[in-house]
Amino acid sequence: MVMLDSWGRLGAEQHQAHYLHDANSVKDVVSAGPGLARGMGRSYGDVCLNPGGAVWDCLGLDKFIDFDPERGLLRCEAGVLLRDIQLLAVSRGWMLPVTPGSWFVTVGGAIANDVHGKNHHSFGTFGDHVRSLVIQRTDGQRMTCSRDTNQDWLSATAGGLGLTGLIVEAELQLRPVTGPLxxxxxxxxxxxxxxxxxxxxxxxxxxxxxxxxxxxxxxxxxxxxxxxxxxxxxxxxxxxxxxxxxxxxxxxxxxxxxxxxxxxxxxxxxxxxxxxxxxxxxxxxxxxxxxxxxxxxxxxxxxxxxxxxxxxxxxxxxxxxxxxxxxxxxxxxxxxxxxxxxxxxxxxxxxxxxxxxxxxxxxxxxxxxxxxxxxxxxxxxxxxxxxxxxxxxxxxxxxxxxxxxSGYPRLEEFLAYRDPGISSGLSRRLLGD
Ligand SMILES: Cc1cc2nc3c(=O)[nH]c(=O)nc-3n(C[C@H](O)[C@H](O)[C@H](O)COP(=O)(O)OP(=O)(O)OC[C@H]3O[C@@H](n4cnc5c(N)ncnc54)[C@H](O)[C@@H]3O)c2cc1C
Missing domain, CATH: 3.30.70.2520 (Alpha-Beta Plaits)
Structure with a gap:
């Protein structure tokens, strides 16, 4: 058991942590659920906590899988930090189109909260630039979703608070830049x-x-x-x-x-x-x-x-x-x-x-x-x-x-996509389980 807290430091709680390193073995760990995926724990409250339960620590899923420097397409595992993407991409003329106020955030965390930056009026949110995802569900199913395949799962998972499955990898569309300035x-x-x-x-x-x-x-x-x-x-x-x-x-x-x-x-x-x-x-x-x-x-x-x-x-x-x-x-x-x-x-x-x-x-x-x-x-x-x-x-x-x-009118629609083997402190508080 380990004591884990979130960015607000409101109180550490006991968790059973499973450290994921290999995308191929994610299925075995997640299927043995229940639990909750965790990135850098940079969320302020209990969306990234599962007090008394298991967390699947994704920081070891940190591999770049493919980068197309012509089109700015990046495929990487979900534990890759936004910092590492910026450092890889900017010197090659690309950048994340949307980034929150900290780069110590994982790709999985950025998708699960559908984070925003200072440019919503021009580039929307992080989820707008996700071309595809691979999700591992606790029933053993591994699903690819994109704008063409399982599109509805993409929109449930972007901003889905980690509750639709564990994101194993993602393909992101970067935006061109002339330099870092x-x-x-x-x-x-x-x-x-x-x-x-x-x-x-x-x-x-x-x-x-x-x-x-x-x-x-x-x-x-x-x-x-x-x-x-x-x-x-x-x-x-x-x-x-x-x-x-x-x-x-x-x-x-x-x-x-x-x-x-x-x-x-x-x-x-x-x-x-x-x-x-x-x-x-x-x-x-x-x-x-x-x-x-x-x-x-x-x-x-x-x-x-x-x-x-x-x-x-x-x-x-x-x-x-x-x-x-x-x-x-x-x-x-x-x-x-x-x-x-x-x-x-x-x-x-x-x-x-x-x-x-x-x-x-x-x-x-x-x-x-x-x-x-x-x-x-x-x-x-x-x-x-x-x-x-x-x-x-x-x-x-x-x-x-x-x-x-009252604030999230599409909540009912979202619930159909929940993975019953995943829950967080926040989901128990706001959704009852
Ligand atoms: C200094 C600072 C500035 C910030 N500025 C902004 C900002 O400008 N805009 C903004 O939108 N946010 C901002 N944030 C919030 C932060 O971007 C989000 O909380 C982000 O989700 C944190 O990512 P993480 O990797 O730490 O994920 P965690 O906090 O560990 O987890 C967040 C959620 O993602 C889920 N998750 C993590 N990995 C996976 C995975 N592989 N599969 C499925 N679900 C997963 C977790 O279950 C949880 O629900 C800021 C935070 C800090 C500390």
């Missing part, structure tokens, strides 16, 4: 109206767009808007290797994020970026993965861990509701400096349970302060629920079942 434009905004205007303006001519918002500022909703495009030149001089990383060496006895530190930190961050506003050139790594620079930064929330609350407010007219959420967060004096605001565009979802959909997403980390934090979440849930919004399962450790059911 991005042209970045950074602007300060004051007021949500300005954020929405900047997002709208960015859609037509910027591939990436994301904002940081100062949730501790008492006045207008100030923040920093960052948009970027791939730079149209090659840059052979640029190092595309693994950036230097430093780690938090210990877990502090209390959260470093608290009422005393939040306001001054946010104010300093805002001023620094406002001062540096304007055009710059950035390597893709710090722009896509700023938090990866600090290993185990999740320890800064202390021994009780933290929650991330990521919601989607649907529609095009979301300013009033986002303002209501921010006002509730300010009033509770919680929140952290990791507060991100993005808009998603209207496009068909890759998966039945994909999180992104037309609207605005707000993501914030909260130190775990027990009841106080849960009271705030109840308030936020009621706002999100009242407008037909949803929470992101990859970040969740506590959403009520009713909010999951």
């Amino acid at each position: 991005l042209d970045v434009d950074t602007q300060a905004f004051s007021g949500l109206g300005q954020f929405y205007q900047m997002s709208e303006d960015a859609k037509a001519s910027w591939e990436y767009a994301v904002a940081w918002i100062d949730c501790a500022h008492p006045g207008s909703r100030r923040g920093i808007f960052m948009r970027a495009n791939h730079r149209d030149v090659s840059a052979d001089n640029f190092d595309s290797g693994i950036p230097r990383q430093f780690s938090l060496p210990v877990t502090p006895p209390v959260s470093l994020v608290n009422a005393l530190t939040l306001k001054p930190f946010n104010a300093a961050y805002y001023r620094l970026h406002k001062w540096r506003a304007g055009k710059s050139v950035s390597h893709y790594q710090p722009y896509f993965y700023p938090l990866d620079k600090v290993g185990e930064w999740n320890r800064m929330y202390g021994p009780k861990g933290f929650y991330q609350y990521q919601c989607l407010i649907p529609g095009t007219n979301t300013e009033v509701v986002v303002e209501e959420l921010l006002a509730a967060i300010s009033a509770a004096n919680c929140g952290s400096f990791l507060a991100v605001l993005k808009t998603f565009s209207k496009r068909p979802a890759a998966g039945l349970l994909s999180f992104p959909s037309e609207g605005t997403t707000l993501a914030l980390d909260f130190p775990n302060r027990g009841l106080k934090t849960h009271d705030l979440f109840a308030r936020l849930d009621s706002i999100v629920g009242s407008v037909g919004g949803r929470l992101y399962a990859a970040k969740d450790a506590r959403m009520p079942k009713s909010l999951f059911e």
Whole structure:
């Protein structure tokens, strides 16, 4: 038995771990189920935990199977890290079309949560670029699914929270790039109206767009808007290797994020970026993965861990509701400096349970302060629920079942694809088994 936790560090649980290394022996392990596939455990809550049960650790399924440098087609096993794909592909003129804010994520994990990046309006989600998958079910069946064969299984498995079977391998369509560099434009905004205007303006001519918002500022909703495009030149001089990383060496006895530190930190961050506003050139790594620079930064929330609350407010007219959420967060004096605001565009979802959909997403980390934090979440849930919004399962450790059911209207359809030999902490909490 091993103790496993997830990124939020809300409490390690006992698991029986099976380490997969060989794609041919996956069937024997999975058929002996029940269990749950696990990648890097970078999900924040219990979607990657199976407390008291088995996990199939996929990190040993780390082989590249085939790469077509002419067409940018990559076949690899599901435990390959996004980092390794970027390092392989960028120097050859290709890149992942969609990537989340950390590259310490496996292909299997990226598919199971149908992750998104800063470019939903131009490239959709990770699942949009999966050409085919091989899935191992616990009844022994191994299935290939693609846009032509078993297409419905592809859309159940992209965003399927690991519950449709173990993904053994995937074929991904990469996108061409001229090099590792991005042209970045950074602007300060004051007021949500300005954020929405900047997002709208960015859609037509910027591939990436994301904002940081100062949730501790008492006045207008100030923040920093960052948009970027791939730079149209090659840059052979640029190092595309693994950036230097430093780690938090210990877990502090209390959260470093608290009422005393939040306001001054946010104010300093805002001023620094406002001062540096304007055009710059950035390597893709710090722009896509700023938090990866600090290993185990999740320890800064202390021994009780933290929650991330990521919601989607649907529609095009979301300013009033986002303002209501921010006002509730300010009033509770919680929140952290990791507060991100993005808009998603209207496009068909890759998966039945994909999180992104037309609207605005707000993501914030909260130190775990027990009841106080849960009271705030109840308030936020009621706002999100009242407008037909949803929470992101990859970040969740506590959403009520009713909010999951109302937020994901294709849930019933999805259930037909579940593998009865797979369950997680999240599935037991939200689906009953
Ligand atoms: C710093 C940071 C930034 C992030 N930024 C973003 C972001 O911008 N956008 C975003 O969408 N997400 C983001 N995330 C969340 C992260 O991308 C997802 O949680 C991702 O799914 C984690 O992948 P993993 O390999 O760690 O999988 P795990 O967390 O271990 O597992 C996640 C799910 O995938 C399933 N799974 C894993 N491997 C397989 C497999 N082989 N077959 C079937 N199912 C499998 C698991 O059962 C589980 O349901 C971020 C996370 C961090 C820590």
